[in-house]
Amino acid sequence: MNICKKIGWVFVGGTTLAAATGAQADFFADSSGNLDLRNFYFGRDFRQSNSRDSADEWAQGFILRLQSGYTAGPVGFGVDALGMVGYKLDSGGGSGGTGLLPADLTSKGSQDEYGKLGLTAKAKISKTELKAGTLFFRDPVVSSNDTRLLPQNFRGELLNSADLNNFKLIGGHIDQIKANNSTDFEDMSANRFGGVSNSFNFGGGDYQVTPQLSLSARYAVLEDVYQQYYGGLNHTFDLGGGHSIKSDLRFSSSKEDGSFRSIDNRALGGMFTYKIGASSFGAALQRMNGRDPFPYITGSDPYLVNFVQINDFANIHEHSWQVRYDYDFAALGVPGLTFMTRYVNGDNVERAGGGEGKEWERNMDIGYVIQSGALKNVGLKWRNATVRSNFGNDLDENRVILSYTVGLW
Structure with missing residues (x-):
């Protein structure tokens, strides 16, 4: 899985940089890595007479997540990496379109495999954290979709702060979106409305009034x-x-x-x-x-x-x-x-x-x-x-x- 090897090199490069600054202890000690294996069958039957009969696909996905800790000092720095690959196991005789795999326009079916690589830089002061790069998060005004083989991601910056008692503040900027079954970031549009935009900005907070x-x-x-x-x-x-x-x-x-x-x-x-x-x-x-x-x-x-x-x-x-x-x-x-x-x-x-x-x-x-x-x-x-x-x-x-x-x- 070449994409996983690439992420590994990126992660090692980031940790080497941290070591060079003499602050590698927290960077390494708080790091984590896991590999999610997801085998997904999706079958949809269309019951109206004026449509296709069905959309069926079966695929295997691998999601590698590597997260560093933070360097020591008033401002801690770190890096996260996300690598994903998906493999077609069966496409129901060419009946694609489920969102598990990218479409293959030449065969009117689905591609045999695809991969994604995402990197995220991060910085932290006290209980305030800033991330920039590939983002996966859920919020009332914008939430990443994780209902297919591989999750959908955003590209941008995300700020979270819990420094105020009983308050959690959040703000962010997104300029691109990468669909579940896509390898490329694209501009955004509004569901049912269309339009094209490369800028989504949001902010607000949560207040814990009582437990x-x-x-x-x-x-x-x-x-x-x-x-x-x-x-x-x-x-x-x-x-x-x-x-x-x-x-x-x-x-x-x-x-x-x-x-x-x-x-x-x-x-x-x-x-x-x-x-x-x-x-x-x-x-x-x-x-x-x-x-x-x-x-x-x-x-x-x-x-x-x-x-x-x-x-x-x-x-x-x-x-x-x-x-x-x-x-x-x-x-x-x-x-x-x-x-x-x-x-x-x-x-x-x-x-x-x-x-x-x-x-x-x-x-x-x-x-x-x-x-x-x-x-x-x-x-x-x-x-x-x-x-x-x-x-x-x-x-x-x-x-x-x-x-x-x-x-x-």
């Missing part, structure tokens, strides 16, 4: 496309005896930026979860207001309570609700085995051809992580989804993911 209550606020701009304000509240109420109620409230207001087309969206959502022992019962409501759907960077994950396996339920004027159930089989003596099922229903969608748009999606996840023995930490997950809509695609989908993380040091 049970936190508040969040963000402001973000995809330059020349859209502006977005976000506010959130998370609260957990302990009822005692293993019972609790968790509330997750989210509000976003979006409008156009610069000369791009007019954008008008206000998204309100709330998820409420009642936990009793090993069971969790959840219910969510989500509502889109304004003339437009919810805008977010194409290829990233939108921070919406009803964003699930396939759909985001964020169309014009859409109203949606969700019911969800989770169970942890550790309570029955099978630690590592988990189950989740949910159903989301959306209506009141403004359709281009007139009439009311309606859609629903049902998901089921079953996962197991081996807890001991030679195969400890090997995980297997089956994700199943069904989608029906009177304005979009009717889909049946299965994903089977076998994963294992090897600690290198």
Whole structure:
């Protein structure tokens, strides 16, 4: 795996530089390395008569993550490296397009293999950290997507600070995005809107009011496309005896930026979860207001309570609700085995051809992580989804993911 060798040389070069400054102790002692192995099957059946029959692919991915510690002194410096390769095992007789592998335009199928290399420089003062280069992170206004063989990455700068008591501050700039199944960084666009931008700026913070209550606020701009304000509240109420109620409230207001087309969206959502022992019962409501759907960077994950396996339920004027159930089989003596099922229903969608748009999606996840023995930490997950809509695609989908993380040091 040549890409892993390249990362190794980069990492060794960085540690040699640290040693030359006489500050190698923390740089080495706090370093870590691991290799994620991900075997991924993706099968999607299209149920409407005017589309292709299916999209099926099976692939093997390797994700090498190397992280240094920080050099000694008032300002600590470090470097991280990320190397990823994906190999096609089967493409269902040329039926690609699942997002696991890059398209092969000559054969109308998928490429046999692809690789990515990412480097990140970092600096730290007290509890404030700055990273620059390849980024993978999740935030209410922009989140990296990790739902395929290899994760999606950003390029830019990210600042996190926890120096103020009970506050976490964050700010960042992104100029490029690299899709899950792409080897190249590209400019960004807005999902459902288009537009092209090479600048996304955001900032805000989280305030831990009490151990049970936190508040969040963000402001973000995809330059020349859209502006977005976000506010959130998370609260957990302990009822005692293993019972609790968790509330997750989210509000976003979006409008156009610069000369791009007019954008008008206000998204309100709330998820409420009642936990009793090993069971969790959840219910969510989500509502889109304004003339437009919810805008977010194409290829990233939108921070919406009803964003699930396939759909985001964020169309014009859409109203949606969700019911969800989770169970942890550790309570029955099978630690590592988990189950989740949910159903989301959306209506009141403004359709281009007139009439009311309606859609629903049902998901089921079953996962197991081996807890001991030679195969400890090997995980297997089956994700199943069904989608029906009177304005979009009717889909049946299965994903089977076998994963294992090897600690290198």
